[in-house]
Amino acid sequence: MNDIFRIPSVSWRCLRVWQRDRDAYMKFFKLSLLGNLGDPILYLVAMGYGLGRFLNQMEGMSYLEFIAPGLVISSSMFAASFECTYGSFLRMIYMKTYDAIIATPLSIEDVVAGDILWGTTKGMISGTIMFAVVGAFGLIDSFWAVGIPLLIVLVSFLFASLSMAATSFVKTFEAFNYYITLFLTPMFFFSGVFFPLNRLPDWVSVFSKLLPLTYAVEISRALIYGKPSWIVPVGSALLLAPALFFFCVSVNLMKRRVIQ
Amino acid sequence: MQPIILAKNLTKRFGELTAVDSIDFTIHEQDYFGFLGPNGAGKTSTIRMLYGFSPMTAGQLKILGLDIRTAARRIKEQIGVVSQENNLDTDLTVLENLLVYARYFDIPRQEARRRAGDLMAFMQLQAKEKSRVEQLSGGMKRRLVLARALINKPKILLLDEPTTGLDPQARHLIWQRLRSLKSGGTAMILTTHYMEEAAQLCNRVAVMDAGRIIATGTPQEMIRERVGAEVLELRITPELDAQVLRTIADLDLETERYGDTLYLYLPEGHALAKVLTDRLMGINHSEMIHRQATLEDLFLRLTGRELVET
Numbered sequence: 034m035n036d037i038f039r040i041p042s043v044s045w046r047c048l049r050v051w052q053r054d055r056d057a058y059m060k061f062f063k064l065s066l067l068g069n070l071g072d073p074i075l076y077l078v079a080m081g082y083g084l085g086r087f088l089n090q091m092e093g094m095s096y097l098e099f100i101a102p103g104l105v106i107s108s109s110m111f112a113a114s115f116e117c118t119y120g121s122f123l124r125m126i127y128m129k130t131y132d133a134i135i136a137t138p139l140s141i142e143d144v145v146a147g148d149i150l151w152g153t154t155k156g157m158i159s160g161t162i163m164f165a166v167v168g169a170f171g172l173i174d175s176f177w178a179v180g181i182p183l184l185i186v187l188v189s190f191l192f193a194s195l196s197m198a199a200t201s202f203v204k205t206f207e208a209f210n211y212y213i214t215l216f217l218t219p220m221f222f223f224s225g226v227f228f229p230l231n232r233l234p235d236w237v238s239v240f241s242k243l244l245p246l247t248y249a250v251e252i253s254r255a256l257i258y259g260k261p262s263w264i265v266p267v268g269s270a271l272l273l274a275p276a277l278f279f280f281c282v283s284v285n286l287m288k289r290r291v292i293q
Numbered sequence: 294m295q296p297i298i299l300a301k302n303l304t305k306r307f308g309e310l311t312a313v314d315s316i317d318f319t320i321h322e323q324d325y326f327g328f329l330g331p332n333g334a335g336k337t338s339t340i341r342m343l344y345g346f347s348p349m350t351a352g353q354l355k356i357l358g359l360d361i362r363t364a365a366r367r368i369k370e371q372i373g374v375v376s377q378e379n380n381l382d383t384d385l386t387v388l389e390n391l392l393v394y395a396r397y398f399d400i401p402r403q404e405a406r407r408r409a410g411d412l413m414a415f416m417q418l419q420a421k422e423k424s425r426v427e428q429l430s431g432g433m434k435r436r437l438v439l440a441r442a443l444i445n446k447p448k449i450l451l452l453d454e455p456t457t458g459l460d461p462q463a464r465h466l467i468w469q470r471l472r473s474l475k476s477g478g479t480a481m482i483l484t485t486h487y488m489e490e491a492a493q494l495c496n497r498v499a500v501m502d503a504g505r506i507i508a509t510g511t512p513q514e515m516i517r518e519r520v521g522a523e524v525l526e527l528r529i530t531p532e533l534d535a536q537v538l539r540t541i542a543d544l545d546l547e548t549e550r551y552g553d554t555l556y557l558y559l560p561e562g563h564a565l566a567k568v569l570t571d572r573l574m575g576i577n578h579s580e581m582i583h584r585q586a587t588l589e590d591l592f593l594r595l596t597g598r599e600l601v602e603t
């Protein structure tokens with residue numbers, strides 16, 4: 034049990050795996066981008082403009098303004114998560130890429146860490162493009178928004194690591210439905226992306242406080258609209274700590290799974 | 294001469310199951326060493342320990358003078374692996390597979406391109422350079438896995454059933470290529486259930502069964518010592534065995550009955566075949582086959598079972 038919680042020995046060679054994933058991605062990136070960005074852009078337009086017309090101001094801003102920061106962040110969450118669930122599972126089980134790579138000087142720790150770094154990169158790509166889209170809508174009105182890319186990195190790394198930990202338990206493709214439907218989707222809806230959490234029943238607010246995305250969404254709003262507060266440092270710490278924890282745990286869990 | 298692989302009491306257990314049961318073997322620089330055994334004998338489990346994929350449960354394993362438990366990375370730098378299952382990168386083309394693999398070994402890009410070109414030529418894959426892996430035939434995939442295993446110019450090549458499932462032509466092409474590597478000084482360890490493959494490629498073999506090595510030596514030596522030079526297979530009903538044995542009692546031959554066949558093992562240097570066939574003509578048999586002894590016979594003699602399940 035102890036060996037699940039220790040710090041794994043990852044070397045710089047994990048970058049080789051990141052390069053491999055990048056090279057494979059570059060061959061199909063148009064398709065992949067569509068998959069990652071179609072949803073958040075649709076939400077932004079449909080909900081922001083469509084639903085927004087029927088809503089009054091929310092927390093002193095238009096509905097479009099209200100949901101934009103959260104959609105940037107959640108697009109990172111989904112892109113990183115899909116990469117380190119379906120993507121990594123495919124490479125590990127069906128393509129046996131992991132097996133092939135650990136016959137080279139790379140260790141299994143390097144391989145898993147490299148895949149997590151790649152998942153993080155996918156999250157960064159999606160988040161950055163969404164950030165640009167939101168900017169193009171003229172929704173960014175604070176210098177503090179320069180902090181958003183850092184937040185995107187943090188969120189992507191957290192969800193890449195969390196998803197990899199989930200993947201280490203999954204036996205079939207279908208089993209990811211549990212992770213997505215019971216974890217990611219509720220997180221998406223109950224972390225304050227679409228509605229403020231303070232006027233909901235107590236149990237919902239308490240529940241949402243347990244979701245890491247909640248802090249990320251609050252930070253993103255604070256930065257984009259230039260109202261930084263204690264939530265920025267505290268929330269970041271609340272994202273970084275589980276990210277590092279799950280990074281270590283997921284590498285160790287994957288090692289236990291692959292090496293028999 | 295220092296052995297390149299030294300295994301002592303090498304053991305692999307999966308829970309209750311002992312896949313490799315305390316085996317010893319030594320492999321030298323020029324060796325083409327074969328592990329021969331039926332399904333589940335423990336061949337793959339053994340190979341996987343050799344490149345640190347699978348941690349050994351007990352024993353000692355030194356490769357190129359290094360301990361696998363402490364120096365896996367340095368050992369893997371000098372090994373090429375052809376695993377039992379093709380694990381090519383299906384996201385990439387033939388050439389990309391080689392280049393990306395070269396990068397895992399930190400081979401500079403220019404050098405990697407040169408080696409990839411040479412290896413594609415060597416394995417007759419140039420025409421497929423830009424093909425995706427799914428577009429390759431089984432034999433081509435296997436050749437690509439082999440090319441990939443050679444990208445780091447390994448001192449030791451590990452081959453887990455390199456030609457299983459291939460047609461005779463594809464198999465012969467791979468055998469040729471493997472033989473031509475001998476002159477380059479690469480040592481080779483392969484597993485197979487085909488005695489022909491072992492005979493074609495190996496100067497030493499270890500016969501494995503149920504996780505143990507039950508015999509080692511050069512194929513010819515082992516066959517001569519434990520089987521004989523030639524074999525006479527006699528398909529007769531078991532009731533006639535006694536009669537046959539009486540007829541040939543004066544020749545002092547080893548015999549054995551498996552299934553529908555009575556096997557007579559003929560030692561080297563005696564022209565017994567003629568005598569035997571003459572004497573046995575009179576006994577009612579459906580078929581009589583006279584042939585050279587093979588590793589298959591050795592396995593049969595050692596375990597009482599056939600090597601290749603059909």
Ligand SMILES: Nc1ncnc2c1ncn2[C@@H]1O[C@H](COP(=O)(O)OP(=O)(O)OP(=O)(O)O)[C@@H](O)[C@H]1O
Nearest residue numbers: 293307310312330331332333334335336337338339
């Ligand atoms: N990861 C594993 N977990 C549990 N048991 C395993 C595992 N890998 C192999 N075994 C068992 O170990 C034994 C030896 O298997 P191994 O794959 O080494 O045999 P093999 O000689 O390579 O067989 P084949 O010719 O079919 O490839 C078998 O009984 C197999 O079921």
Ligand SMILES: [Mg+2]
Nearest residue numbers: 336337338377
């Ligand atoms: Mg095997």
